[in-house]
Amino acid sequence: MGITPTLDGLEVTWIKSITFMIKFVNLDCKSKVMKNIVYLFILFFALLSCNENKETPALNSTTTDNSDPLPSWKAGKTKQAILNYVSEVTNEGDKFVPIMDRIAVFDNDGNLWSEQPMYFQLFFAIDRVKELAPQHPEWKLKQPFKGVLENDMKAVFSEGEHGLLELVMASHGGNTVDEFEQIVSNWLKTAMHPRFDKPFTDLVYQPMLELINYLKANEFKVFIVSGGGIEFMRPWVEEVYGIPRDQVIGSSIKTKYDYNDGNPVIRRLPELNFIDDKEGKPEGINQYIGRKPVFASGNSDGDLQMLRWTNSNTLPNFKLYLHxxxxxxxxxxxxxxxIGRLDKGLDEANEKGWTVIDMKNDWEVVYPFELKR
Amino acid sequence: MGITPTLDGLEVTWIKSITFMIKFVNLDCKSKVMKNIVYLFILFFALLSCNENKETPALNSTTTDNSDPLPSWKAGKTKQAILNYVSEVTNEGDKFVPIMDRIAVFDNDGNLWSEQPMYFQLFFAIDRVKELAPQHPEWKLKQPFKGVLENDMKAVFSEGEHGLLELVMASHGGNTVDEFEQIVSNWLKTAMHPRFDKPFTDLVYQPMLELINYLKANEFKVFIVSGGGIEFMRPWVEEVYGIPRDQVIGSSIKTKYDYNDGNPVIRRLPELNFIDDKEGKPEGINQYIGRKPVFASGNSDGDLQMLRWTNSNTLPNFKLYLHxxxxxxxxxxxxxxxIGRLDKGLDEANEKGWTVIDMKNDWEVVYPFELKR
Incomplete structure (x- = not known):
């Protein structure tokens, strides 16, 4: 594929539109409208759901040999800090952490998989509007749908908050959790990332898969704590990360049980339930886990509260930022x-001596498909 | 202790008040007010919280020998139905259920521990108001607090919904999750059940502890799904049931993260977040677990939707009512x-052939302390 590693080289019309959108976003970055748009990205994330049965082992998880549980991490202070921490808290001594307290939390977007040129869930939302368009002929004439259908993201964003919210409700609501699970699963089978021309789930970070497995092997209970939609993640996290779906915390919409004449369903309502970002992360951790983590991994300012919450644990703890x-x-x-701004978090990490991954220099490989070369 | 096994024989003044309240409730049972009062019981339940570190194995869990994993269950069709189901779904065959799908859900009040003469959490609420009273001299003159302080439950209930809500907010709000955990833990250490004169956590059902352990041994992931307050349960469920606190779903109030000048806390707000009862149970299961259970155990009409939801699983499933x-x-x-009405649920169980435990005839012992006699 002749796709260059930077967006500038992309030629396909649809991709051009996305590029334009990103440029638009950057141009207008300091305005209040932009702040609202970023907020609404999170709304998009909140609107995804599912509920199905599938037993699947973790894919892409390199079998680690005994001598090195983190083979895709280059030797250096970052890798050593992780190894030291896990060793200290799992061996009897004054830093020992009981198994029940070994709670590890990971952000997802930009931390376990990529988040550029925009959150992957936003690609889903756009595709979903296009898929639903035949049932909505009125969308051809009505913004923000018209903009999506004509790949005119400038028009979409010019509708402001209200327009984006309309897009979200139209693209994610009005189905049951079972139906939504199927929709997400089907989308993941065919949708391709514009830069890499690979399924989105191929763009997970190999070193993070190894870290998750390493923690699990040391009897940590690993949770995802993401601003993304909880029901957008659940259909694939077990297969891709080896994390059970009940160990996923995310943004959500309200749902309603319906007896449905003896065939019970849970319906997805076009109403926000919970935004799992910033302050929402420790609140979500408390709500779902009920115990303060000892290990927290994130990549943006949206994870800062989660890292601070972990840092306040009286047990030995570890804070990890991916740069x-x-x-x-x-x-x-x-x-x-x-998207994925890391500013205040980077300052606080430096100030407090938290561990910061320098992706370029700390990671031997980024994606699992690099291993197969 | 000269306490007879029926309420009629109770003599202590305080107990008389409780008895009166129960009678009052029964007398007025068909009125709309009563319905609201029962609803408000659930509000009480919603208001409890905590977050602390403790590693503790399951107490009271009888070591089962190889020949009988359920020694406190009498031989009979109920016990056999449970053994048959677990055997069928864990051995290769057309009824096999993959490990990841082995989700079991248990109601708590009246299902894992007793709920009479009133929900145990309501005893906590009343004690808490009494404990806080010295800081609120105005309560001596103001209902519903006056009623609680004078053990005049009739006066309390005559205040209606608003009065009970006041009681709930006053007795459960205004602290951090850490503080609330400590309050609940301390209460459990000293509070005694009026009939048995034993700690409330002694009044768990020995046969159910064995069932939980049996399911866990067969690689089921066991969750509590209770109308009770999630943060009222978390401080003790690990120790008492051997169920991790992240596998507890319950009613909850809203919480708010506060950076608190570098000592982050999560504050409990006097605002309802979620009622985990009736339709709320399948909704809570979807929200927290994200997968339909194959095994559901309850004891009241409030569990019926959870059992129906489980019954709609395409995998072989088991519905259990405790009568x-x-x-x-x-x-x-x-x-x-x-309290704990089982009416529609009993009809539906009979109609659909769900398994119903006849406590008197199916259980060899009820409470763990009977084993020590």
Whole structure:
């Protein structure tokens, strides 16, 4: 595929629109409208659901040999800090942490899989509107749908908050959790990431898969704590990360049980339930887990409250930030990015001595497919 | 202790008040006000919280020998139905259920521990108001607090919904989750059940502890799904049931993260978040677990939607109702009880062939302390 590693080289019309949108976003980055748009990205995330049965082992998880549980991590202080912490808290001594307290929490977008050029769930939302369009001929004439159908993201965003909210409700609501699970699963089977031309679930980070497995092997209970939609994640996290779906916390919409004449269903309502971002992360951790983590891993300012909450644990704890520094293999962004901004968090990590992953220099490989080369 | 096994024989003033309240409830049972009062019982339940670190194995869990995993269950069709189901779904065959799908859900009040003469959490609420009274001299003159302080439950209930809500907010709000955990833990150490003069956590059902352990041994993941307050249960369920606190679903109030000048806390707000009863149970299961159970155990009409939801699983599934038929060792109540009413559920269980435990005849012992005699 002749796709260059930067967005500039992309030629397909649809991709051009996305690129335009991203540029638009960057241009207008300091305005209040932009702040609201970023907030609404999270709304998009909140609107995804599912409930199905599937038993699947973790894919892409490298079998680690005994000598190195983290083979895709380069030797250095980051890797050593992780190894030291896990060793200290699992061996009897003054830093020992009982198994029941070994709670590890991981952000998802930009932390376990990529989040550029926009949150993957937003690709889903756009595709979903296009898929539903034949049932809504009125959308051809009505913004923000018209903009989506004509790949005119400028028109979409010019509708402001209200327009984006309309898009979200139309693309994610009005089905049961079972139906939604199927919709997400089907989408993941065919949708391709524009830069890599690979399924989105191929763009998970190999070193993080190894870290999850390493923690699990040391009897940590690993949870995902993401701003993304809880029911957008559940259909695939077991297969991709090896994390059970009841160990996923995310943003959600309200649902309603319906007896449905003896065939009970849970319906998804177009009403926000919970935003699992910033302050919402410790609140969600308390609501779902009921115990303060000892290990927290994130990549943006939206994870800062979760890391602070973990840092306040009286037991020995570990805070990990992933810094996107690799413009060649992945992306390089931090303090000014409208998606996954890492600014205050980076300052606090440096100030408090939290561990920061330098993606470019700390990771031997980024994606699992690099291993197969 | 000269306490007879029926309420009529109780003599202590405080107990008399409780008895009066129960009678009052029964007298007025068909009125709309009563319906609201029962609803408000659930509000009480919603208001309890905590977050602390403790590693504790399941107490009271009888070591089962290889020949009989359920020694406190009498031989008979109920016990056999449970053994048959677990055997069928865990051995390869057309009824096999993959491990990841082995989700079991248990109601708590009246199902894992007793719920008479009133929900144990309501004893906590009343004690809490009394404990806080010195800081609120105005309560001596103000209902419903005056009623609680004077053990005049009639006066309390005559205040109606608003009064009970006041009681709930005053007795459960205004602290952090850590503080609330400590309050609940301390209460459980000293509070005694009026009939048995034992700690409330002694009044768990030995046969159900064995069932939980049996399911866990067969790689079921066991969750509590209770109308009770999630943060009222979490401080003790690990120790008493051997169920991790992240596998507890219950009613909850809203919480708010506060950075608190570098000492982050989660504060409990006097605002309802979620009622985990009736339709709320399948909704809660979807929200927390994200997968339909194959095994559901309850004791009241409030569990019916959870059992129906489980019954709609395409995998082989098991629905279990506990029928309180033992007026000597525990209590006997069903269709007309204001607490733990089992009416529609009993009809549906009979109609659909769900398994119903006859407490009096199916259980060798009820409480773990009977084993020590």
């Amino acid at each position: 996107h520094t690799d413009s060649v293999r992945e992306w390089a962004y931090d303090r000014t990015s409208s | 309180h038929t033992d007026s000597v060792r525990e209590w006997a109540y069903d269709r007309t009880s204001s």
